[in-house]
Amino acid sequence: MNDILTALFLVLGSLFCFVAALGMLRLPDTVIRMHAATKAGTLGAGLILIAEAFFYAELGITLRALAAISFLLLTAPVAAHLIGRAAYYSGIRLWHKTWIDQLKDRFEAGDLPEETDP
Amino acid sequence: MPADTYLVVVASRFALVVLLISILLALVRLIKGPDAADRIVALDLISMLIVAFLATESVYAGETSFLDVAIAYALIAFLGTAALARFLIRSPQRKPGNINKIEDKTAKNE
Numbered sequence: 001m002n003d004i005l006t007a008l009f010l011v012l013g014s015l016f017c018f019v020a021a022l023g024m025l026r027l028p029d030t031v032i033r034m035h036a037a038t039k040a041g042t043l044g045a046g047l048i049l050i051a052e053a054f055f056y057a058e059l060g061i062t063l064r065a066l067a068a069i070s071f072l073l074l075t076a077p078v079a080a081h082l083i084g085r086a087a088y089y090s091g092i093r094l095w096h097k098t099w100i101d102q103l104k105d106r107f108e109a110g111d112l113p114e115e116t117d118p
Numbered sequence: 119m120p121a122d123t124y125l126v127v128v129a130s131r132f133a134l135v136v137l138l139i140s141i142l143l144a145l146v147r148l149i150k151g152p153d154a155a156d157r158i159v160a161l162d163l164i165s166m167l168i169v170a171f172l173a174t175e176s177v178y179a180g181e182t183s184f185l186d187v188a189i190a191y192a193l194i195a196f197l198g199t200a201a202l203a204r205f206l207i208r209s210p211q212r213k214p215g216n217i218n219k220i221e222d223k224t225a226k227n228e
Binding site: 003004006007008010011013014015017018020021022024025030033034037040041044045048049051052055056061064065067068071072075076078079082083085086087089090092093 | 123125126128129130132133136137139140141143144146147152153154155156158159160162163166167169170173174176177182185186188189192193196199200202203204206207209
């Protein structure tokens with residue numbers, strides 16, 4: 001039973017990682033690519049760590065896998081927020097079909113955060 | 119205990135190959151990426167894929183210490199991403215004054 005679950009979660013997690021890498025290659029814009037990249041960290045690595053917990057079925061391994069998953073879930077949004085903010089202020093080109101840019105008005109009014117001063 | 123069941127061996131080999139292909143695809147974006155932000159996003163994705171690869175390798179080789187390596191690598195990767203984003207936001211910015219210049223360049227590219 002554990003073997004079946006291990007194999008299932010390994011295949012699912014690696015396929016999610018593959019989809020994320022494919023999106024990283026094919027999507028048109030930095031911000032849209034970040035949407036794909038975050039899936040690999042949470043879903044892909046998370047499912048593979050769950051598979052490892054099922055494979056060993058020991059308390060220590062399960063706790064370490066859960067700690068790694070919770071750490072990934074905590075840091076992935078923080079890292080994505082940092083990169084997205086830095087990318088927007090460093091002047092990335094948005095996709096030409098983008099039709100909502102809520103930061104643009106504040107940006108053109110000079111309402112910039114302090115750190116953006118070089 | 120290494121992976122001894124046929125099912126787990128096949129699944130972990132499949133996962134290792136798929137993860138390697140994914141790392142190669144992200145590497146293409148790392149080389150191609152037009153901006154520094156694209157390269158940072160690709161590097162972040164590659165580090166997440168390496169964490170998944172280490173966890174899979176831990177199942178395939180039956181070595182539990184690879185899990186500790188994966189946890190430590192995830193910690194270091196987060197610090198590296200935060201430092202690179204900090205570096206990017208400190209580098210020369212687009213300002214309200216030259217935003218039109220950047221958008222003119224965009225219009226020319228399309």
